[in-house]
Amino acid sequence: MADHSELISKAFENNERWIAEKEATNKEFFKHLAEGQSPEILYIGCSDSRATAEDLMGAKPGQVFVHRNIANVVGSADLNTLSVIEYAIGHLQVKHVVVCGHYYCGGVKAAMQAQDLGVLNPWLRYIRDVYRIHHNELDAIADEDQRYRRLVELNVEEQCINVIKTAVLQKSFVRTGTPTVHGWVFDMRSGRLIDLKIDFEKKLKDIREIYDLGAG
Numbered sequence: 001m002a003d004h005s006e007l008i009s010k011a012f013e014n015n016e017r018w019i020a021e022k023e024a025t026n027k028e029f030f031k032h033l034a035e036g037q038s039p040e041i042l043y044i045g046c047s048d049s050r051a052t053a054e055d056l057m058g059a060k061p062g063q064v065f066v067h068r069n070i071a072n073v074v075g076s077a078d079l080n081t082l083s084v085i086e087y088a089i090g091h092l093q094v095k096h097v098v099v100c101g102h103y104y105c106g107g108v109k110a111a112m113q114a115q116d117l118g119v120l121n122p123w124l125r126y127i128r129d130v131y132r133i134h135h136n137e138l139d140a141i142a143d144e145d146q147r148y149r150r151l152v153e154l155n156v157e158e159q160c161i162n163v164i165k166t167a168v169l170q171k172s173f174v175r176t177g178t179p180t181v182h183g184w185v186f187d188m189r190s191g192r193l194i195d196l197k198i199d200f201e202k203k204l205k206d207i208r209e210i211y212d213l214g215a216g
């Protein structure tokens with residue numbers, strides 16, 4: 001017997017209401033939407049159902065190109081994320097890339113535990129690698145909750161660096177001075193977005209000695 005999900009059964013009714021609301025403020029809303037997109041922001045966030053993308057920053061349809069996966073990871077051989085970055089920067093020419101993590105992230109929590117999670121192991125290894133890079137700082141934090149929060153922040157920072165390592169970002173930045181990369185954390189206990197104030201240009205300069213892909 002199938003489960004009668006209230007959201008599933010109401011989705012189409014909700015959709016009709018949403019259309020009416022959009023058209024009430026702008027009769028041409030959907031006509032414009034169909035004409036194409038030129039988003040200013042590429043948002044890379046966690047798939048967590050509580051950490052929505054557009055909603056929490058008040059963005060409208062057409063403004064943000066969104067990619068979400070477990071623990072907002074930018075893997076060096078993940079064709080999915082890398083294709084999103086390539087398309088967003090190389091073709092849509094977004095002006096900003098946001099990597100947004102969140103406290104209470106199950107993916108980050110899982111990576112802090114000694115357990116075999118099957119096919120999730122290689123994915124969580126990206127986060128374990130972040131732990132390894134920063135283990136001196138993290139191991140010095142006695143409180144486990146604080147250590148967990150700090151790993152969420154450091155994971156955002158490292159994933160920002162992974163965005164900066166891509167050729168498409170380096171070439172675009174040398175040519176046009178954009179995009180800028182931002183690291184944010186969503187604190188769902190307060191609902192607040194926190195800017196980690198990552199010094200993007202310094203990070204870019206720091207990694208180029210090793211990761212320069214010939215952008216000039």
Ligand code: CO
Nearest residue numbers: 046048105106
């Ligand atoms: Co998460």
